[in-house]
Each structure stands twice: as C-alpha cells, then as structure tokens.
Amino acid sequence: MVDWPTPLVRDIARRRCVIVVGSGVSRHAKGVNGEIPPTWDKFLTECNTELRGGPQNHISDAIAQGDLLHACEWLHRAYDAEWSAKLRAKFSAPKYAISDVHRLICRLDARVIFSLNFDDIIDRAAQEIYSGTSIKKTYQDPDVSEFLRGTERYLVKVHGSLDNPIHMIFTQKQYARARIAASAFYNAFDSALMTHTFLFLGAGYRDPDINLILENQNFTYSESYPHYFLSSAGMHDDLKLSLRSNRNLQVIDYDKIDDDYSGFKLAIENLLGLVEVQRGQIASSQEW
Structure with a gap:
C-alpha cells in the first residue's frame, strides 16, 4: 500500500494538481507485436x-x-x-494501445496534465476518458498559457510531439532555443509551479527531462509545501533528502512488484480510490 500524502490527495480532488507523466507511464502500453515504447x-x-x-x-x-x-x-x-x-x-509506428495505467491517470481527472513524452498514448487516453473534450496544447502554441485560467481539461506537450518533429525538444540547444521562442509557456509553467501541486509519474530523477524542468524552471522555492515524485522503492534516504532540499520534491515510494512494474498500476488505483472518497466528501459538505 502506498502512503499517499493527505495534502496531495486533497489537491488532486480539488483539481489543484498538475500531473506530469514521463516515459515510465508509456512503458505500460504495448504495440501490435508486443513492443513497448523505449525509454x-x-x-x-x-x-x-x-x-x-x-x-x-x-x-x-x-x-x-x-x-x-x-x-x-x-x-x-x-x-x-x-x-x-x-x-x-x-x-509511433508500433501502434501502441492505450493501457489501463493511462486510463487510470486520466480518471484522476486533473484539470491539467503535462506530458514529457513524444508519443500520443496519453493524448488518446484523455480523449477517450473525457469523451473528446480534452484540449491539447504544445509548448510553442501562442495561447498555451490558457491552461492557467481556463476551465477545460488540458493536456500540454512539454517537449512537443511527433506531429511536428521540427519543434520537438530533444537536445540542450533545442531547449535553450525554446526558452526564448516559447517564453509564454515557460512563464506559465513558473506560475503553475507556484499555484499548483505537481505530481510526477513515471519520470526518473536522472532523466534530462526532469533535470531540465526542475533546474531551469527554478523549481526550488523557499516555501516548505512540496511537490511529489512517485518512485519505486529502493531510493536511498540521502537522495530523497537531496531531492527535497534542492528541488522541493517529496518522494513517494511504491513496490514495483516485478520487472513489468505492475505495482505502479496498483499504486494509481489506490490513489484514485482515495481521491474519489475525498471528492465525495467535498460534494457532501459543499466546502469547495
């Protein structure tokens, strides 16, 4: 059982949480011949x-x-x-099918999902779960900051997508160039970090994706209220303390169970159950 922090459950239930999905989420999808998206x-x-x-x-x-x-x-x-x-x-070519994990994440019903992935698996899951009402934005869209104050559900492709490879962020040079050309997005990102709780799912702390976002977006804030990072059990306590003190990230452990990380799905199922209970209590008390 995962020890999901009460403040995180509360913020997801109140749609005050941005969920960030990485390649560890994509690995739960399978292609037509059994392939999984590579890290x-x-x-x-x-x-x-x-x-x-x-x-x-x-x-x-x-x-x-x-x-x-x-x-x-x-x-x-x-x-x-x-x-x-x-x-x-x-x-793209392997035709990856939407996994139960992708559907569970979308059923958490966060108003904003950030995808670090180039594939469109979470995109398709969002359209399925939200009956085609999810709005997809990429970092270079001039109106991408709409997700900050809009009332719809948004999926933001932080590094671009395979639909437009020329604008994908894959190298340090591309990232530096994007910071200038897409300043509206990065300003909105900074604002979201200050006003929302972030939950990172399927992202490795060594991944350049995470390092670039956390370090270049000034993720380290003076307030004590943390953001959250789901990780399979085994991370050393010293590293956990470093992530908290340097990046304001609180690590949440889960048991991966096997090499297919089947424990990840169970962890998200557990979180969804807690969020649904919390939303029921909010609806009953009408304490919005």
Whole structure:
C-alpha cells in the first residue's frame, strides 16, 4: 500500500494538481507485436547501434555517463534528414494501445496534465476518458498559457510531439532555443509551479527531462509545501533528502512488484480510490 500524502490527495480532488507523466507511464502500453515504447536512453542506444558504419564510441560513452543531451545532439546530426522517420519508427509506428495505467491517470481527472513524452498514448487516453473534450496544447502554441485560467481539461506537450518533429525538444540547444521562442509557456509553467501541486509519474530523477524542468524552471522555492515524485522503492534516504532540499520534491515510494512494474498500476488505483472518497466528501459538505 502506498502512503499517499493527505495534502496531495486533497489537491488532486480539488483539481489543484498538475500531473506530469514521463516515459515510465508509456512503458505500460504495448504495440501490435508486443513492443513497448523505449525509454530515452534505450532509444538513443538503439539509434547508435543502427548507425551506418556501426556505433560510435563517444556516443556510447555519453549514454553510459548519463549525458543524454549530447548523445542525442550527435545522433540527431548523424541521422540528419532521417531523424524524424527514426523517431516515428520507434514511438509511433508500433501502434501502441492505450493501457489501463493511462486510463487510470486520466480518471484522476486533473484539470491539467503535462506530458514529457513524444508519443500520443496519453493524448488518446484523455480523449477517450473525457469523451473528446480534452484540449491539447504544445509548448510553442501562442495561447498555451490558457491552461492557467481556463476551465477545460488540458493536456500540454512539454517537449512537443511527433506531429511536428521540427519543434520537438530533444537536445540542450533545442531547449535553450525554446526558452526564448516559447517564453509564454515557460512563464506559465513558473506560475503553475507556484499555484499548483505537481505530481510526477513515471519520470526518473536522472532523466534530462526532469533535470531540465526542475533546474531551469527554478523549481526550488523557499516555501516548505512540496511537490511529489512517485518512485519505486529502493531510493536511498540521502537522495530523497537531496531531492527535497534542492528541488522541493517529496518522494513517494511504491513496490514495483516485478520487472513489468505492475505495482505502479496498483499504486494509481489506490490513489484514485482515495481521491474519489475525498471528492465525495467535498460534494457532501459543499466546502469547495
């Protein structure tokens, strides 16, 4: 059983929580031939292996050292015009089906979901659960800040999507360029961090996605009220303390149970049950 913090359950129930989904959520989907979407480091490793002339040692070393931004930049340059096709072959062509995990996350009914993923699995789940009423935005949309004050349900693609590969954020250079070109989104992101609780699901603390968002978006605030990061059990207490003190992230443990992380689904089911009870109490008392 996951020890879900009461303030988090309350904020989700009151739709004061932004849910951020990463590649660990996508891994619960299956393609037509049983494929699962690759994690970023696995994708880069496969791209390096499939290079004409064989894998490049400096790229392998960068991946091994966790320097995924440079590895991606070099692979992007090596594949050149073939890069978009490579992305779609890995993240779209397998026709990944919506998983129960994606549906459970959408049933939490957060008003805003941020997706760090390029695939469209959570996008399709949102349209299914919300009967086609979910509004999708990408970071470069001029009206993306609508999610701050709008009353609809929003899915925001933080790093772009396969629909428009040229605007996907995959490297340090692309990120730096986006910070200037899409300043409206990043200003809205900063505002959301101050006014909402964030819950990170399926995101690794070593992933460049998380590092860039937390460090470049000035995630460390002076107030003690934390944001939350769901992680499989086993993280050292020292690391948990560092994430809390440096990034204002409180780690929530769950038992992954097996190599398929089936415990993740159980954890979200448990959270959904708590949120539904809380919403029932709010409706009964009318203490909005």
